[in-house]
Amino acid sequence: MKHWQFGLAALLLLGGCTTAVEAPPASVVIIEPSPAVEAPQATEDQALTPEPAAPPVAATTTDPAPAVASLNLPVATVISVGDGDTLRMDYQGQTVTVRFACIDAPETSQTPWGPAAAERLRQLTPRGSTIQFREADTDRYGRMVAEVYAGGQLVNLQMVREGHAVVYTQFLSSCPQTQDLLLQAEAEAQQQRLNFWNQPNPVMPWDYRRGDRSGTAPAPAQAATKDSSPLPNPSGTPSRAPVQGSCECPYDTDSAGRSCGGRSSYSRSGGSEGACYL
Numbered sequence: 468m469k470h471w472q473f474g475l476a477a478l479l480l481l482g483g484c485t486t487a488v489e490a491p492p493a494s495v496v497i498i499e500p501s502p503a504v505e506a507p508q509a510t511e512d513q514a515l516t517p518e519p520a521a522p523p524v525a526a527t528t529t530d531p532a533p534a535v536a537s538l539n540l541p542v543a544t545v546i547s548v549g550d551g552d553t554l555r556m557d558y559q560g561q562t563v564t565v566r567f568a569c570i571d572a573p574e575t576s577q578t579p580w581g582p583a584a585a586e587r588l589r590q591l592t593p594r595g596s597t598i599q600f601r602e603a604d605t606d607r608y609g610r611m612v613a614e615v616y617a618g619g620q621l622v623n624l625q626m627v628r629e630g631h632a633v634v635y636t637q638f639l640s641s642c643p644q645t646q647d648l649l650l651q652a653e654a655e656a657q658q659q660r661l662n663f664w665n666q667p668n669p670v671m672p673w674d675y676r677r678g679d680r681s682g683t684a685p686a687p688a689q690a691a692t693k694d695s696s697p698l699p700n701p702s703g704t705p706s707r708a709p710v711q712g713s714c715e716c717p718y719d720t721d722s723a724g725r726s727c728g729g730r731s732s733y734s735r736s737g738g739s740e741g742a743c744y745l
Contacts, residue, residue: 540599540616545592550575551584551632554592554615556600564610564733568603569642569649570623571672572632573663580663584631591625592617603641608717609728614642621645628652630661633671707743716743 543558551572555564572588573580592598596617604612615622623642626632627649634653639646657664711720714727721727733743 540601542597542599545594545596545598547594548585548589548592551581551588551626553610554588556598565600565615566606566610566612567623567626567632568612568614569635569639569646570627570632571635572626573672574675577670577672577675580631580666580669583662584626587629587631588622588626591622598622607726607728609730610717612638612641614645624648624652628656630656630659630664633663635673637673718743 541558543556543563546555546557546562548554549564552567552570553564554567555562557563572584575581575585592615599616600611600613601616602611602613606612623632624645627634634649639649642649656662663669707716709716709718709720711724712722713719714721714731716733717726717728717731719727719731721730731743
């Protein structure tokens with residue numbers, strides 16, 4: 468190759484390289500993508516600590532009757548009401564006389580408190596209504612001593628709460644689950660001077676039955692047993708003296724001289740209710 472040909476080739480080679488290596492146009496702008504924006508992460512303490520729960524509302528229960536009445540207690544039908552703490556019921560085809568446990572209502576002759584108590588009990592346990600009962604004992608007259616439930620309430624407690632009956636402290640141990648409620652209800656009724664308590668010197672029913680009608684305040688209750696203390700009559704003051712051999716009333720005696728008690732016609736269906744007691 469001649470010298471001029473070699474030089475021309477070199478110039479062409481240099482010119483081609485210069486043309487190939489060019490800077491990108493100034494108008495071209497390369498935009499880098501922005502990193503994704505993530506939601507702020509909870510800190511470790513926040514993730515592990517739950518929101519404090521609202522404190523539960525405390526339930527206040529002052530009367531156990533609704534809960535107790537919902538249990539599988541025996542069911543009976545009211546036949547009649549004798550006075551403020553006595554009724555007769557039909558239980559499984561048998562007529563049973565019930566003395567309300569742990570309370571004592573004024574006697575019928577303690578007017579107007581006794582008749583008012585009897586009328587209130589008739590309102591709470593009307594004839595033909597359904598009741599439930601918890602048997603606590605049997606007294607010497609053959610009557611069932613029981614707590615009576617009607618309409619979701621403990622009737623014994625309701626009578627005391629309204630001042631139609633007082634707490635029979637001598638026999639309060641028969642109601643271990645409700646004795647505190649009975650005492651509290653009596654204190655409130657006495658403070659509010661409800662019914663029986665709305666008199667200057669109320670005579671307690673047990674004092675009235677013993678003939679102590681002076682109106683003096685009763686002595687503090689003592690821990691006596693049923694066998695060591697006088698018991699009330701089944702439904703108030705006897706309307707006549709006991710009769711031997713008839714067994715018409717619970718306080719009568721049979722031909723052998725034994726107390727008739729629950730064997731009397733008073734305690735049976737169709738018996739002489741009202742003829743035995745005032």
